[in-house]
Amino acid sequence: MAFDYHTLKALRKNHPAWKLLAADHAPLIVSFLHRAFILPNHRSMSRADLASALEDYLFVLRETQGQDAFPKNAETYLDDWAADEKGWLRKFYPQDSDEVHYDLMPWVEKAVTWLESLVSRAFIGTESRLMTIFELLEQMVRGTQADAAQRIKSLEKQKADIEAKLELARQGHLDMLDDTALKDRFLQVNKTARELLSDFREVEYNFRDLDQKIRERITLWEGSKGELLEDFFGERDMIAESDQGKSFTSFWDLLMSPARQEELTDLLFRVFELDAVRSLSPDPRLKRIHYDWLFAGEHTQRTVAKLSGQLRRYLDDQAFLENKRIMQVIQSIETRSVQVKDDPPGNDFISIDDAAPGVSLPMERPMYTFPIKPVIRETVALGDGSDIPSDILHSGVFVDRLKLKRRIRALLQAKDQISLGEILDNHPLEKGLAELVAYLSIAGEDEKAVFDDSDIQQAFWTDTSGTPRRAEFCKVIFNR
Numbered sequence: 001m002a003f004d005y006h007t008l009k010a011l012r013k014n015h016p017a018w019k020l021l022a023a024d025h026a027p028l029i030v031s032f033l034h035r036a037f038i039l040p041n042h043r044s045m046s047r048a049d050l051a052s053a054l055e056d057y058l059f060v061l062r063e064t065q066g067q068d069a070f071p072k073n074a075e076t077y078l079d080d081w082a083a084d085e086k087g088w089l090r091k092f093y094p095q096d097s098d099e100v101h102y103d104l105m106p107w108v109e110k111a112v113t114w115l116e117s118l119v120s121r122a123f124i125g126t127e128s129r130l131m132t133i134f135e136l137l138e139q140m141v142r143g144t145q146a147d148a149a150q151r152i153k154s155l156e157k158q159k160a161d162i163e164a165k166l167e168l169a170r171q172g173h174l175d176m177l178d179d180t181a182l183k184d185r186f187l188q189v190n191k192t193a194r195e196l197l198s199d200f201r202e203v204e205y206n207f208r209d210l211d212q213k214i215r216e217r218i219t220l221w222e223g224s225k226g227e228l229l230e231d232f233f234g235e236r237d238m239i240a241e242s243d244q245g246k247s248f249t250s251f252w253d254l255l256m257s258p259a260r261q262e263e264l265t266d267l268l269f270r271v272f273e274l275d276a277v278r279s280l281s282p283d284p285r286l287k288r289i290h291y292d293w294l295f296a297g298e299h300t301q302r303t304v305a306k307l308s309g310q311l312r313r314y315l316d317d318q319a320f321l322e323n324k325r326i327m328q329v330i331q332s333i334e335t336r337s338v339q340v341k342d343d344p345p346g347n348d349f350i351s352i353d354d355a356a357p358g359v360s361l362p363m364e365r366p367m368y369t370f371p372i373k374p375v376i377r378e379t380v381a382l383g384d385g386s387d388i389p390s391d392i393l394h395s396g397v398f399v400d401r402l403k404l405k406r407r408i409r410a411l412l413q414a415k416d417q418i419s420l421g422e423i424l425d426n427h428p429l430e431k432g433l434a435e436l437v438a439y440l441s442i443a444g445e446d447e448k449a450v451f452d453d454s455d456i457q458q459a460f461w462t463d464t465s466g467t468p469r470r471a472e473f474c475k476v477i478f479n480r
Contacts, residue, residue: 016087016107021114028070029081029088032057034112037104039285041197041292047100051075078102106202113198132188179276186277193289196251200296252297255290256452258419258475264290291416291479298450399431399438408442412480420476421457429461436471448479 012018020026036045036053045053054074062069072080082091082102090103145151168175177185254260268287271277285292407427411418420439429435436459443449455475462468 016105017111017114019086020088020108020111025070028058028061030108030112030115033088033104033108038109038112038198041296043201043296044094044101044103047075047078047102050102051078054078104201106198106205109198109201113195179279182274182276183280186271186280186282189271190282190286193286197289197292197296200293253454255293255297256450256454258452258455258477261290261294288416294450294479295448298448399435401438401442404435404438404442408478412478415480417477417479419457420473420478421459423478424459429459432461432463432469433471436473440473440476443476443478446478450477450479451475452477 012022020029023029032054035057036042036050051074054077058070058074058077070077078089079091080086082089088105088108090105092101092103093099094101142151142154145154165175265287268289272282272284272287408418408423411423411426420443423439431438443451452475456472457475459471459473460468
């Protein structure tokens with residue numbers, strides 16, 4: 001991007017982040033929004049909760065800055081920050097709710113990131129960033145090397161380096177990082193982790209922007225509905241196939257891997273035990289940063305799903321209006337027909353006995369098929385060949401959902417998340433398939449629960465007849 005005079009002048013006039021930094025109460029706005037949304041990783045807040053938090057914050061500031069420093073009340077400030085000319089908050093009504101909510105716009109996080117770079121730092125790491133550059137360049141070169149001989153040569157060199165390090169380790173010569181190197185790498189991890197978290201908000205905004213453009217296009221569309229849908233799904237596919245979409249999908253697949261989550265948890269806790277890292281007084285929330293990623297990513301995925309559902313209803317409304325117009329035209333024709341019934345216009349006017357002409361196309365007639373008469377047996381054959389009375393199909397199995405929810409909450413008191421497989425290890429199925437379905441139903445109603453289709457788990461139980469049973473289901477993760 002060329003930073004010429006006219007481009008910068010346009011950014012200064014129109015970009016919300018620049019407007020925020022130039023605002024009269026920028027310290028109030030940035031500090032409060034950072035405290036309310038970014039630090040606790042809140043994706044949205046109700047008007048009542050956010051106004052209450054702002055009122056408390058204003059009370060503290062007025063004690064030191066004077067009662068006239070911030071003359072407006074909290075609700076007025078929130079409405080001002082959410083106005084179109086500011087664009088720092090998104091004001092909306094969530095689905096199935098009549099209370100206003102607010103969400104932070106991505107421009108605020110961009111401004112906060114820039115402000116953080118202005119704060120003087122006691123330690124500025126450079127080695128880790130240089131090593132990252134070397135590693136990324138090597139990955140790019142290796143990943144695009146089409147010559148098999150060159151690829152083998154590169155892998156042989158890596159193998160020789162690893163074997164040399166193994167030999168040194170066997171001899172007791174361990175290459176240890178000093179405190180400076182540890183601090184350098186930790187600060188780089190901390191910065192990258194926070195940037196990843198803020199990226200989710202921008203991805204969600206991009207999807208909302210696409211949804212708005214599609215709605216505008218539907219409103220002004222004059223062509224066929226098929227062309228409109230083709231255009232819409234082309235836009236969706238273009239985002240999914242874009243560099244940003246592919247990168248987000250790869251990141252999400254990696255994050256959803258339970259093995260990678262456990263590995264990341266273990267690495268973070270071990271790093272926080274290092275004396276060099278402790279000396280930096282790190283934010284303890286970094287230990288849970290991957291859970292914040294998971295929550296933010298899941299919120300983004302749910303938002304995209306809601307937008308798709310809303311767009312479907314919007315298309316249905318457009319179809320209803322089209323059908324209504326067709327009915328009005330038909331009604332006008334019928335009305336005109338009644339008016340000219342007693343005085344037909346000319347000799348060419350003909351009449352038919354039926355209320356409407358019938359059109360019958362021979363090729364649309366279905367082929368004749370023999371009717372299938374169902375045979376109902378008194379017993380139902382199972383997969384293992386055994387027979388049971390058909391009455392068992394009508395016997396209900398009661399599953400106490402409250403009891404299952406209490407089990408989940410009790411296990412989540414000891415850890416931040418737990419899979420359904422771990423729950424079944426602690427509490428084997430007592431009611432068979434009905435109990436397993438109840439667990440899946442509870443997960444479907446829980447906004448924090450995550451379904452991982454890439455990992456298939458199994459459940460085992462023995463039915464009342466003593467026959468062992470097995471069911472497969474995708475991995476379900478319950479979060480605290």
